[in-house]
Amino acid sequence: MNLEKPVGGGTSGCWIGKLFVSNTEITRGSQDTIILEGDPSLKMPSQVKIDGSIRCDGSHNKKDEHVSLEIDGKLGTNRINDESQSKLKVPRWIKKTNQSGKRNDNLDSKDELVTVGVVMKDFVYLARERCACSLDDLIRAHSNSSEKYVFPDDLASNAINEYKMRLDSVKGTMQDVNLWREDGHPSPLLLKLMRDVVSGLVHLHHLGIIHRDLKPQTVLITKEFCAKLSDMGSSKLLPEDTSPSGYHVPDCGSLALHTAEQLCPAHQMYSVDLFGLGCILFFCITGGKHPFGDSLKGDNNIKEYSIDLSPVEFLPEAADLFARLLNPNPNLRPKAMEVLHQPLFWNSKMRLSFLRDASDWVELKARGTNPDLMEKLESIAWRIFDEEWNGKIDRKVIRHMRGIRAYEFKRVRDLLRIVRNTFCHAIGLPRNIQEIVGSSPEDLDNYFTKRFPQTFD
Structure with a gap:
């Protein structure tokens, strides 16, 4: 890197x-990217991503496409305002300039919340909000999982030591x-982070963007x-008026997070x-595990659909959701918005309110008009309790x-x-x-969930 215009101080x-x-x-990413610290004196400290994987080759077309998604991505310019961007769980950007460093006057006046993007020779420089760590670091640093450290055989020992030091720093x-x-079970904080990931994906898909490289390392x-959600370098913006089911996206992504359709080329949607979302949420709940095994054999297990959901069987609503998100048939996977409304993400009051409303509806409407x-x-009583349910309640x-009323202990x-x-x-x-x-709703929810865990399956 040519260090022109050195800074004093x-x-x-x-x-x-x-x-x-x-x-x-700070760290190095995939595809020749380097993350360096930006200006620490800003109100919002920044980090700078240097991407050298996008070469001009005599034309700026490929570079411009990448910058459009990485900088604009319909995420931080005129398409939506900064407040909604923050709420929609996508990175906040700092400022945007053109090749010469001149400001783009078409952007929102709140510079500190927009983008910095500079294209110089064979490199793209992107500045964004400095985050504390990745989701991968956060989970692994606080997990006691036996799969906390899984490294390729050829990874240098100093890299392993640096990685462990980074985890210790995050935990500290x-x-x-x-x-x-x-x-x-996931804590309220972890559920909140998981909802953030889903909300970000809902927003991307609403804008017609396929991320294509979702993994714990690309969640900040x-x-x-x-x-x-971060690292939009592999993402693809679907052309307008194009059905996602009929648009072919070239293969990309990370080892052990490839979907079946990426491993066997087909139309990607x-x-x-x-699929990547399912792996991320599974990773969160299990403290760093992968439903198809570790990264050294994950792709082969995905091809053979050798999936293991046993680590989440204690949480039926999670096991049910993951089985659908990781379905080998992409057409049977739920949409991101549907995932956001799954019982796994409900708080205790929402769960109990749902059961209250369901009971009222059954008692007042369905009992006499809908015998089927x-x-x-x-x-489904056999899935929730044995012959009678009263034995599980004090x-x-x-x-x-x-x-208050009489109960028949054999009836759901x-x-x-x-x-x-x-x-x-x-x-x-x-x-x-x-x-x-x-x-409290939390106490009541815990009491009944422990005794009847299949209620939301």
């Missing part, structure tokens, strides 16, 4: 147009982070603990990203709740009703009952 680096690039390397700076509950975590539905409801609770309908009544009357429950089931 304590920060060593240079100016590329109006973009400051320091000599402090985020000591109070709680990602999993004692029962292994801000200091405020927001997860944002948004479903490519849904009632029969189907009772047909006798004191049963005795008290039977003062009555199980829904006792959950509903306990939720609706939680504040007025006697103290001895509250000591058993709790009084």
Whole structure:
């Protein structure tokens, strides 16, 4: 790199147009990319991505296409404002310049939240919000998984040591982070980060963009603990009026995150990203595992569909969602917006409210007018409890709740009703009952979920 226009003072680096690039390397990415520290004096500290994988070859077409997605990507210019960009879980950008470093006056006036992009010779310089770490670093640093460190045989020992030091640094700076509950379920913070990832993907797909390289390393975590999708270098913007199911996207992506249709070339759709999303969410809940095995054999397992969802069987709503996201038939994978509304991402109040509304609907409407539905409801009883459900609920609770109404312990309908009544009357429950089931939505949800984990399967 030609360090023209050196900067005086304590920060060593240079100016590329109006973009400051320091000599402090943060990390290296795929496809010849380098991440360097930007200007630390900004209100929002920046980092600079130097991409040398996009060569001019006598033409700027390929470079311009990449910059359009990486800088604009319909993410940070006139298409949406900065506030919505922040809410939609995509990276906030700092400033944008052209080749000569001249400002682009067509951009929003809030420079600190837009993009820096400079094209110089064979390199593209992109400045973006400095994030604390990647999702991969965050999960691995706080996980006790036996698969915490999985390295190729040819990886240099110093690289392994640097990686371990980075994880130790992340853990040291985020000591109070709680990602999993004692029962292994994701904590509210982890669920929030997972929702952020899904929200970002919903936004990209709404704009007609396929990311094509979703993985824990391309999800960045801000200091405020927001997860944002990053590394748009492999993404593809679908042409307008083109059905995603009929548009061919060249193969790309990372080892062990290739979908079946990427490994066996075919028309790629948004479903490519849904597969990657399934792997990311599985990675989060399991503390760093992959549903198809580690990265050294993942692609072969994907080809053979040798999937192992046993690590998430304790969380049925997650196992059900992953089975659909990782379906070998891309047409059967749910859309990103559908994933966002899955029970896995509901908080305790939403879960209990759903069961309350379902019980009210069954009792007031379906019972007398839809006998077929009632029969189907009772047909799944074997999946939720054995012969009778009262054996899983404390006798004191049963005795008290039977003062409200009678229950038949063999019916799913009555199980829904006792959950509903306990939720609706939680504040007025006697103290001895509250000591058993709790009084908050979180307490009640934990009480019934532990006893009937298949409720949301």
